[in-house]
Amino acid sequence: MTAYLLRRLWQMIPTLLGVIVLVFFLFNWVGGDPAYVLAGKMSNPEQIANIRAQLGIDQPYTVQLWIFIKQIVTFNFGASWSTGEAVSSIITTRMGPSMTILIPLTILETVIAIALALGIAFIRGSLTDRLIMIACTVGMSISILVYIILGQYVFAYQFGLFPVQGWGDNLWENLFHYSALPILIALAVSVAPDLRLFRTFILDEVNQDYVRTARAKGLSERRIVWVHILRNAAIPIITYVMSNLPALLIGAFLIERFFGIPGIGREVILAVERSDFPVIKAITIYVAAATMFFNLLTDLLYQAVDPRVQLT
Amino acid sequence: MLTLPSASRLTQLSTRRPNHRQPWRWPHQLVCLLALFFISTTTFCATSPADPDKVLHIPFEAADDGFDMVKNANLYSGWVSESIFETLLTYDYLARPVKLVPLTAEAMPTISNNGKTLVFHLKKGIFFTPDPVFKGKPRELIAQDYAYSIKRFLDPANRSPSLIFVNGKIVGMDQLVAAAKKSGKFDYDAPVAGLTTPDRYTLKIELTQTDYNFLYCLTYSSFGAVAREIVEGYPTQLASHPVGTGPYMLQKYTPRSKIVLVANPDYRGFIWNFHSSGTAWDNQLVKEMQGKKMPQIGKVEISIIEEEQARWLSFQNQQLDIDWLPQIATPTALDGEKLTPAMTEKGIKLFRAITPDITFSIFNFWDPIVGGYSLEKNALRRAIIMSYNIDDDIIQLRMGQAIRAEMMVPPGMAGHDPAYRSSISYNIPLANQLLDRFGYRRGADGYRTLPDGQALLLKFASTASASAKTASEIWKRGLDKIGLHAVFLVNNFADNVKAANECKLMIFGGAWQADFPDGENFLQLLYGPNALHGNNACYQSPAYDALYKKAVSLPLGPERNALYVQMNRQMEADSAWSLETTRIRNWVMQPSIIGFKKHPILNSLFQYMDIKKKTS
Amino acid sequence: MNTLTHPASYSPGLWALAWRRLRHDWVAMGALSIVLGFLLLILASSTGLIADDWDQEIAVNYAPPSFIGAQAPLTDIKQHQTAPPDNPLDPLHDIIAQLKREMHHAGTDRITLLEKRSTLPFGADKWGHDIIKKTIKGAETSIIVGLVAAVLATLLGTIFGAVSGYFGGWIDDAFNWFYSIFTSIPYLLLILAVAAVLQQKGISTIVLILALTGWTGTYRLIRAEYMKHKVREYVMAADAIGASHWRKMVIHIFPNVSHVALVQVSILVVGFIKAEVILSFLGFGVPVGVVSWGSMLNEAQNELILGKWWQLTAASAAMALLVTAFSLFTDALRDALDPKLK
DSSP states (O other): OHHHHHHHHHHHHHHHHHHHHHHHHHHHHHSOOHHHHHTOSSOOHHHHHHHHHHHTTTSOHHHHHHHHHHHHHHTOOOBOTTTOOBHHHHHHHHHHHHHHHHHHHHHHHHHHHHHHHHHHHHTTTSHHHHHHHHHHHHHHHSOHHHHHHHHIIIIIIISOOSOSSOOOSSHHIIIIIISHHHHHHHHHHHHHHHHHHHHHHHHHHHTSHHHHHHHHHTOOHHHIIIIIIHHHHHHHHHHHHHHHHHHHHHHTHHHHHHHTOOOHHHHHHHHHHTTOHHHHHHHHHHHHHHHHHHHHHHHHHHHHHOTTOOOO | OOOOOOHHHHHHHHHSOOBTTBOOOOOHHHHHHHHHHHHHHHHHSOSOOOEEEEEEEEEESSOOOOSOTTTOOOHHHHHHHHHHSOOSEEEOSSOSSOOEEESSBSSSOEEETTTTEEEEEBOSSOBOOOOGGGTTSOOBOOHHHHHHHHHHHHOGGGOOTTGGGTTTTBTTHHHHHHHHHHHSSOOTTSOOTTEEEEETTEEEEEBSSOOTTHHHHHHSGGGOOOOHHHHHHOTTTGGGOOOOSSSEEEEEEETTTEEEEEEOTTOOOEEOOOOOOSSHHHHHHHHHHTTOEEOOEEEEEEEEOOOHHHHHHHHHTTSOSEEEOOGGGHHHHEETTEEOHHHHHTTOEEEEEEOSEEEEEEEOTTOTTTOSSSHHHHHHHHHHHHTOOHHHIIIIISTTOEEEOOSSSOTTSBTOOTTOOOSOOOOHHHHHHHHHHTTOOBOTTSOBBOTTSOBOEEEEEEOSSHHHHHHHHHHHHHHHHTTOEEEEEEOOHHHHHHHHHTTOOSEEEEEEEOSSSBTHHHHGGGOGGGBTTTBTTOOOOHHHHHHHHHHHHSOSSHHHHHHHHHHHHHHHHTTOEEEOEEEEEEEEEOTTEESOOOOSSOOOOGGGOEEOOOOO | OOTTTSOOOOOOOHHHHHHHHHHHOHHHHHHHHHHHHHHHHHHHHHTTSSSTTTTSOOBOTTOOBTTTOOOOOSOOOOOOOOOOOOOTTOTTHHHHHHHHHHHHHHTOSSOOOOOOBSOBTTOBOTTOOBHHHHHHHHHHHHHHHHHHHHHHHHHHHHHHHHHHHHHOHHHHHHHHHHHHHHHHSOHHHHHHHHHHHHOOOSHHHHHHHHHHHHOHHHHHHHHHHHHHHHTSHHHHHHHHTTOOHHHIIIIIIHHHHHHHHHHHHHHHHHHHHHHHHHHHHHTOSOOTTOOOHHHHHHHHHHHGGGTOOHHHHHHHHHHHHHHHHHHHHHHHHHHHHOTTOO
């Protein structure tokens, strides 16, 4: 097991290096020159040269790349070019709000989707099954943008059930007061595809021979579903949930923007608009590392759930 | 020495039977003691009249960049900093046209030597808000603080975007800056001939040449005084740790989300006694606020809300107290120039302010297709300008909340002539005739070519925002009507700014809001020597430049303003810009907000406002 | 028994079987007919038969649908139109004066304004374009973008997956490394990077952005399939008769995995049509003068609060209809092609 872990961690290094080099060259080459944005309304070439010198972007690429690698190893990405705030501070403070939305969202979404999928698996092929699947498909075909716009207008403003936007100071207030509508809207959008997929996974299992055997043995349908089928369907479900997690980090930027939540997604958009390289590079590296880490975690979970799986 | 009456004596007093001839009175010792107690508590209590229950909720539509005003020129950072730091002078709250008045200075500065020497005397007894770095001692504001603050702008390591306000203007500073560039460190203690403090409260500035607008530069919000100990004590957190002498201080800062200001308890305050400028709004303000001790508002909560829908819905839910009306809400909230009955029923008030800004589209004079001073190229630009439908711009892009900009100097700024009318207007048939006359024939695909037959493709640079898309649509509709082929390239903001500064874009949009209330602030954008220094049209007209040089050498007044008019005519003659609109901001506020009048230059008006408390 | 005189029982192939199964599924047939309907629509639209004049401003701004009835215009500010003054410094002054005189004589100095309708069947947008025609034209753009990008992405993913799964070894490692890098970088930044590299903004850019960021799912699936099939007996048989690597990959193995690729194309079409909306929101949408469902939804964002809901409804409904139909059909196709299920 330890040998496997070490080998996987070792294999991460070339990938991480590849990401670093790619990000570095991409953003230095095509990312837009921040010097002019920082120079103010009326600038002159002297000022621009000074800014570039101060930011260190007038040095040759190799020097800059080496500095970048050093920064990653020491977890010190310097300060944002536009606000001067330390990048590490930016990431740690924005993580909180993002997580306050994403963790409850992921948990609720997975639990609801699994429960519904199991329920539907019982009545598969019936008209209700068909209709629910069609309803899911219709729900999925409406863009998330439309859900957000309508949701904010109707539930927050017209009915006054939730605050229109904002973020508070303490965790409970954020969790129950400000996150409620964003989480609900995100749920509406994400339960449908999850449900369809989980239904497929579960149906794959339902037709297997061992289910027939279990029925022949006389086990109750409930036991078959909860103990046997779920266990086997868990692998693809876990893969799916885990592989979506890193994408969620940035992907929630639409929700964050419309609801005024100071999270990572919104920060990335702002950084890109101003060509704030330290922030962009730092976030990319962290998300890339998180993705690789989550992949490893998924594989480890595989083993825990299915003892047949051999991690080679 | 007063002594506390002993307990027994008190009981004796209270149980003494009332004597009809002598009514019971407070023993005089007790009275004096109680009086002393109350007086002393009030003296130890804050001198500021601000009421902590008066909380103002206000939104920003974009994020700030922290509160170190040397490092950024962000409008919202400046807005907050104006209430934390104090400049030497400020503007009179109600006077229009705007008028400078002293703030931390005792009086307006004495100006001599043909406008090149300015001497300021500071008020005594102004203190910075307490901070651990001051080691428990009250820190008084001294002239040296202003000298230090100005030097910080010139320090190359600070790479200040506001450098232009003081660069090259102060005698002796250039040597210091050059030395700093060589050694890598700015020597703040080295003497500078043009920036001296003859005594603790006197500041003397010597300019390299006459600059009649320099006082306005010093009044720019970024030039509030900072304390050297703070800058040196918090080198990396300065942006989130502002310490000033102003009416408010930063209590809480969640970047990108929320800023909370509280009233500075030791602020010297003032009595509200501004003179009305004659309008009904001013008269109402004077009636409500005259004589009040300011500041009244104890707390300001600023939320950063980027989406218009969210802002408008929050205002209607009364989560916000004052906001400028988002454009999308205009049709539902406004009926022409007044509020709709639905709004007035709720008691909401409206203040319409013409922003001192202009929007325009720039032609690059170095571009081979649209640039150049020949009649042929001039005609091409003229036709393009005549194809832009400004009415559509005002109605669709600005939802009716703008007026046509007739001249480069907007209303309210020195040099604006209300009777001036632009000599170019929207005229499709004329544009077509003009292009025909100069040989821009239509090719096989229906689009015009250059007179020599080569392809004519106009490239507009724009950004990804919805308003940029609408503007592009207005351009396309007009250009299609005169047969010119155009593409609209969307790029990120940073790339556009860079290419614009280097004069590499063909046609692109711009906007400029006044930093100080004189037309020079706008006309500098087309001054020849400013090419590559902010003159993004790279327009270099000897006639225009001559007029400009003459104008800045004259003191502010009618003679100078007449030259501004000439410069406008020259700009139109060369078809340098497509001058578009000046925007109107509709400030809406809840019925409890009083004392508000938007100032063209000042943003932070919290110390002039008040909130009527609800009588329960 | 003489087996030669009895015809051997005909064994239908995968596709025939799948088609048979599909035909019996009424939901799938319904969905297929809707999809075919849309395809016919965009064929007619792209050849100019219908909706060709969508960019004519035939109605007043924000004209409401006919079933609601005409409304008052948004803003009625009439700017004071006086003739512009003369500019003595203007070098074009004399020429312009002469042109004005000539136009006045010929009577061509006024533009005749066309009569604009006050309502349309499903309303108009801010410039007075017919929403129905816009929706049809938008369908053309969105569907073509989605289709082309999906085919391209699947092609890329299949080629990479085939090579990687078949050859294995260091080639597989190299592709895997490339794949890990691609999937590690957040999707948003990937879009921005690809967009920045491509410089030119237009429909081809959108297609390339979607294709270059969407091949990873297909890659993984096809790679797994090739790895599975490579060790099967029929491949070993092909090896025995001396087939080359390319022949084995394309002629022998690919037909057995093509159904996976086909399903991927369908899934991606749906995903890309929805992604185009988000790209429009971020500013990477179609250029000015071209309409797509994404650009319509983007405009509609701010219209809802003005009370103009028709563009939002039209684009959402059309998109919902197509995406639902396509998804249902994809599901049915996948079920039909999978012999194990049922």
